Amino acid sequence: MRATRGGWSVGAVVLASLGAATLAHGDDVTFARPGLITAIGQSADVNVVKILLNTQLKLGLEFKPLAQVGDLAGMKTVVMVVGASAKGLGAAGLDMDKELARTRGLLQAARAQGAQVLVMHTGGESRRGKTSNDLIEVVVPDAAYVVVVASGNKDKFFQTLASKRNTPVAEVEKLSGAGEVVKGLFKQ
């Protein structure tokens, strides 16, 4: 397994099912349930992640794209699916300032109650504009683990941000690879 921790390569095994993924060394990082999936930036990527984690992998996570601080009560894991969508923000009645404030509030609440944050970026290059980047810069420093589909990380932006706290980053070629990584992180 080829692995990175904030940009450090520590191994080399390619899992065919993950499509030449670059995986984080995450043996010491696990996530527990109950957990919650929320959208950071209100893109429809959160719906894809919901189908992947709940319908296909049956992780049974709560799904609240617009989760508020109160929704984190009792949660041990918060899955943040990051990527900005103007349509999604508009439909939710949000602008970027409000979404950034909601995000910071969730991160603060997660820290306060000891919930771990799993950041997922699955939307590829089209979710790497300025607004998406602004959100990514906010969430990655608080992540315990990052999963990113490679087409959205050609500049290794996620490793650069994650390296400040030595946060593991799993870069996968495909969404199915992201599912495999997350499945391995939920050990209970």
Next chain:
Amino acid sequence: MAAMAVVALVTASVAIPERAPVQHDIRPAAGWKTRALSEYDAGVARTPGDTPVYVFEGEQPGGTVFVAGGTHGNELAGYMAATLLVEHARVTRGRLIVVPHANNSAVSYVETTWRGPTSFAIKTASGVRTFRFGTRLTNPAHQGEPDPPKYRHPASTEALDGKEARNLDRAYPGKQGGNLTERIAYAITGLIRREQVGVAFDFHEAGVHSRLAMMIVANPKNIDLGAAAVLALEGQDLSMKLEPSSPGFRGLSHREWGDHTPARALLFETPSPAFEAKTAGDLVNDAVWPLARRVGVHLATMMAVVDAYNGEPGVRPVILTDVPDVKALSRSGMGPFLR
């Protein structure tokens, strides 16, 4: 006591010129029946907006899938995917209803600025067949009224260029007795409602470099169908993006079909080289995005959504067969799958 005056409010219909609609070379496979859009609203009868409606009813009862191609007459992968369904696909359970040229008026002319071909040819076992290439909007000579200075959908706050009044995908749910574009939209919405369509598709194309290319746009009520399709298509090496309908951008099929009927509503966009000035010379054989591959993307995406729809609790399933996959189409072209 004051006398009460009763005022009869009469909404005048727009006068649409009577003219025969464009005829297309579509050769339905065995089992398909042909109707007309005017059966769903007489307002399009004897107008250039009338268009064939093809129906295949499977032997086993089930739900109904609806496909519209040709909403825009220059988005050829959309109407060729719909045409291919009529000429090749079968249904074993439920019904498939296909309108290959949803805006038939839009293939009756080309914009004066268009310098490319107005038709294209595909070699089939029965010989070379020719298909029309039109434009995005209803023919102004058919609309029944001039374009307004600005077009504003009744439910929208956004004012668009006046010619967008002739854009079928800005006119839904349509208007009875309105201009031709509104009448077509009204008839299609009526079809979806009357036929109790479970899931409805609108096949489109965008520029190769447009952010819309390779995108599924889904009504928010059925966004999970699009999400399931994104995951399923990855297994065929197809990477589709997913967006919900915009709440404020009105008149689009996925928005209004989903809001005004019980149907799940989705629109697909494939990348068309026809929108790129440098490559518009050959509408069929582009090196990167040949027509057959784009048709395959539409059909694969439709099948992925139908598969997800069939898995929803309580729905009446629809089983489609003989729909060529994207690899077969990319390898062989469309010819072997057309009659």
